[in-house]
Structure formats: C-alpha cells, structure tokens
Amino acid sequence: MPTPRETILAALHARLSVLPATALRGEVLPERVPADGLMILRDGEPGEPEVTLSPLRYHYQHRAEIEAVVQGSDRDAALDTLVAGLGAALAADRTLGGLCDWVEAEAPRVVDLPVEGAASLKAAVIPVMLHFSTADPLG
Template sequence: MVSKRLEVLAAVKALVQSALPHVKVIGLDGEDAAPMRVPPTGMVVVRSGDPGEPEVDLCPPVYHYTHRIPIEVSAYETTAESGEEIVDRMMGLIGGAVEANRTLGGLCDWLEPTGPNTDDIYTEAATPARGGDFDLVASYSTTSPLN
C-alpha cells in the first residue's frame, strides 16, 4: 500500500509531465541530487517537500495536510527565446495543467501554485541555464499520518 503523500507526489509528477511532454521530469525524495546538467529540452524537478504538521479531527481521526511540493524548472536560451521566456512558458503550462485538475482527479481537496522565483543556474564549464522555482501546495486528508 502506498501512502497518500506518495500518491499525491506521483500525481503531481504525472501532471507536470503531461503539461511538458518533451521535458525531462524528475521526482526526487530530497536525498538525491538533481542532474548536474540541464538537458537541451529543459528539466523539471519535483521534490518531496514537507507535508507539515496536520490539523487533526479526532472522531474519527482524520489528518488534514497542507503539503508544499517544491517544483524547479530549468532551460537554456535558444536563438528564438531567452531562458527567462522559456522558463516562464514552462511554468505557465504547469499552471494551466493545475487549473484544469485542481484535485488531481479527486486525490486532494485543492492544488494551488505559489508565485515563482527565477535566476540563472551556473554550472562549471557549461552555458548558464535559467531556472525558476515555486511550490505546488496540495491540501489533502488521510485517516493515518503513515498511510
């Protein structure tokens, strides 16, 4: 049996992949490192984030989480678009996918993105890429903090 937390993370990764089918989407658990180089088509890293302390209803026990899931988007500039434009477009496509499926098919009560931050990503001996990050905040409930 997979926990609700892992189901939500898998659904978020699938949502991002469906929004950006030609982009490498990686799900990391916080202990692994993202690849050192961004693929030419761009990359999105979905980290496990922090479900935080739940609000608890006691009878029957129900645990309500507000899980912040970090999303990192990166891309190189092209001759047609700047890295900032590509990252902005990628984040917009993810935002559109979120708006179309706020409950992840009924898995959570609500999914909401936070505002993004962008910056250059410098890697030794490589062309700088542009990166952006934001959180997807998933609100969901479960009958056990371990399930």
Template sequence: MPSKREQVIEAVGALVRGALPKATFYRNEVKQKTIPINGYVNVDDGDPGEPEVTLNPTTWIYEHEMPVEVAANATKTVKAEARLDAMLQAIGTAVAADRTLGGLCDYLQVGAASTEPLTAEGAPVSRLAVVAIVAVYGTTDPLN
C-alpha cells in the same frame, strides 16, 4: 497500495510530466549539472507539515508543500527566460485544470516562482525556477 502521501506526490509528478512532456523529469534529484535540450523538472517530496486533526472520524489534514525545480537553456532563437516562463505557465495551467488531482486531494495550488541563473562559464545561458505546489488533503492514518 501506496499511502495517501505517496499517491499525492505521484499525482503531482504525473501532472507536471503531462504539462511538460518534452522536459526530462526527475523526482528527488540533486540540482542537475547539465540541462537537457528541452529542459528539466524535478519534483521533490517536500514536507507535509504539521497536520490539523479533526475528530469523529479522526482525520489528519495536511497542506503538503512540494518544491518543483524547473530549468531551461537559451537556444539560438529563444532566451532562457522565455523558455522557463513558458514551462512555468504550462505547470500553472495544468494545476488550474485539475485542482483536486482527480479527487485525490481537496485543493491544489501553486506559488510564485523564485528564479536564479544557472549559467557556468562557457555554458549556454540557463535559468532555474523553484515553485511550490501545495496539496491539501486528509487521511485517516498519517502513515497510510
């Protein structure tokens, strides 16, 4: 059975894939050179940070931050900014609908997006956003 950390990362990936079923999904990939027609999303494992520890029973409580990159190209009829905004809204809606990842974590939240252009000379106009999804969860063993 995967560790609690891995279960949470996989559940966040599944949540994002469900929110953006047409986008190409990656995990822990470097920034893509080309953006597929329906955009892409990359969920990074991130950093669980320093846990708080409670005793009796001993429990490590993490606020695990996972960066999620979302990218979109402009089309002939829709600007890259509008496509990216729709993708980000879909992720926000999915997080709001399942703040515990089906009971796997205590709370799931998403931060504000930071955006940047990705356009290279001669390429379609594109935008990239990075959002942090933070999962708060506890485990009785930090490695399992």
C-alpha cells in the same frame, strides 16, 4: 499499498510528465538540461496537520517544490513558457483526479545559475501546496 501522500506525489509527477519538459522526481540536477527544459519534483514537507475527531482525520497542507530549469539563448522566454505550462497543467485538475482536496502553486523564485564553459541556467523554485486528509499520519 502506497500511502495517500505517496499516491498524491506520484499523481503530481504524472501531471508534470504531460508537459514537453523532462520531469524527474527527487533526482539531482543532471549535467545536461534537455532542450525543452527540466522539472524536478521535490517531495517537500507535510507540515503539522490540523486534526479533527469523530472520525479521526489529519488535514495536511503538504508543501512540495518543483525546480524548473532551462538553458539556452532565450532563457527568460523559455522559463516563462515552462512555468506557464505548469500552471495550466495544475489548473486543468486541481484535485489530481480526486486524490486531494486542492493543488495550488505559489509564485516562482527565479535565479540565474552560471555554468563554467557553457550557457548559464535559469531556474525557478515553485512551491506547490497539496491539501489533503488522511485517517493516519503514517498511512
């Protein structure tokens, strides 16, 4: 049985998969970026939990990251559309079907990545905070 953390990350990946861009999880950047763009979910860090007693609960603010990448002639508009679509997808269900308390993206960090012999890439790293509680830090 998967842990709550894994279940939440899988649900976040599923949420990304409804967007037109290709959604991967934990993969390296492929040689070719699909025309609709690419999003790679990085599992990130759970951080130090707040702990409550009676009942024992560990409250996490898990920081995952999504790398959004586009390539082509109008990279600025394409990345903006991709990031806006991600924002709308997260806002549609802030609890990922009740799996976590709250999901919230932070502002993207945008970079241009030159590619020798091809159109350069435009990418953004978007931190996503996943707020959830569990009875066991390993479970």
